[in-house]
Amino acid sequence: MTDTLDTRFIVKQFENYIPLSCKDKELVSSLVKPPVTYLKNTSVWHQGTSSERFYILSKGWVYAYRNMEDGTRQVLDLYVPGDIIGLREFAFRKRGSGLMTLSNAELYPFSMPQLSTLFAHSPSLCNVLFTIVARHQAILLERMVNLGRRSAREKLAHFLVELSERLRRVQRIPGNALELPVPQALLADALGLSVVHVNRTCRELKENGLVMPAGSGLTILDLEGLRKVAQFDAYYLEHDAETLSAYLRTSAEANVSPDC
Amino acid sequence: MTDTLDTRFIVKQFENYIPLSCKDKELVSSLVKPPVTYLKNTSVWHQGTSSERFYILSKGWVYAYRNMEDGTRQVLDLYVPGDIIGLREFAFRKRGSGLMTLSNAELYPFSMPQLSTLFAHSPSLCNVLFTIVARHQAILLERMVNLGRRSAREKLAHFLVELSERLRRVQRIPGNALELPVPQALLADALGLSVVHVNRTCRELKENGLVMPAGSGLTILDLEGLRKVAQFDAYYLEHDAETLSAYLRTSAEANVSPDC
């Protein structure tokens, strides 16, 4: 409750989309509460529980999954810092998926009604949030393509490239080789494959010099090579700031927001 | 441009979520333009073209697809009347998927900037639209589970049950047997299978008395049976009107909307 709370990280996530007015920044800041931390491999929420909160991930990696009746699991989403998590349960009573940490993690909590508050007070932020869920939907779509119409090799390559692209957008790359702390069992459940087959496919990529094992996870050695294998097209990760601004200009001829 | 334009169908789609104020209804109505019609098996838009419009489907069936470089195709979405189509390209420059009609179809067009206008003028509608995309995302997630972790048999059954559930929510069922005009090639591309395999799987279901061929498409004979095969749980199709109202109450203590 002290004023030492650093809201810059949160504000920055929204400003990735369009510059915010002072008022909007203050509005966002006023909703920020202290972040919560979770240890590696712990549950943030379980599937079936009530969906009152959403989060912005600030540190670490987490993933959303769905447990099936026959004991198998589908990993639905893998989140990196900056990602907003849980918006899709807006106006749902229960969560359709669980959320687990892959590493130690830090998350900023928000309540769903706060989202409605945001909508009520700032059309700009409303547009930004809509853009965010639209982009997220594009990612899910691409993952459907991956699950439905690509070979194991392509699936894996595509998944890795997407991940590193998303990381690159949120933090500077630490050199050329990128290390992803993703165990093979997780890859399997994300790609709809068996662990064994993921392992063999990893070996293939390894033998081609594209990746390298690194503890529990792997390191990308040749991003361009992977991109070629996956026929990766990053269009779906790029929102269009100009288009969004144009929408806002069109709509907001009335509301002049007092700038700082 | 005449006043004979019937906006009730459109307004109804939004009122599925919460009751709208007079002002909101008028706002929605004011954005409605005459519907456009397309013949069976024609393209509404192509992947890669600019995304200036979205639509509300009023009659017929359409589907969104993605063509792959190797000539294969993934069907991403199958829409029935009442569905809102194209929201996910909000603030994207280009469409990530094409849209084709499966039957003769009628769609009400809206422009993307109109959406921003809506946001700026009505927090309630903003909430409704957010709920709609959240629900849509839940559907995509379920489809990911389907693609990743279910057998051909289960995939097919699940797809059919989802479809009939969604239909049931939008129009009264014409008896017990429901006819779905979906060719097998489409099922294949939606489920990530080959046409041949879909055909064989259909035969299995047929032999179990669950479905029946019907022209180009099939008829559901035993919905409960299919439900069991797919282990279908409809949670993800149910938004929660009460929760949404509660959000609105919490947030809108300030803005009292003048009721009719």
Next chain:
DNA sequence: CGCCGCGTTGAAGAAAATCAAAGCACGTGG
């Protein structure tokens, strides 16, 4: 030391793809 989580490997089997060819309904033109 011994257990646990994760990666790795081989062998066998199942599920689904591919290839190739018919069949069948429907509409069109001769």
Next chain:
DNA sequence: CCACGTGCTTTGATTTTCTTCAACGCGGCG
């Protein structure tokens, strides 16, 4: 009215991809 083409379904035979089962390796840690 029939021949013909077209789009979709159906079927069989074969091959590929991926799964399952089973086992072992290996580093970390109580």
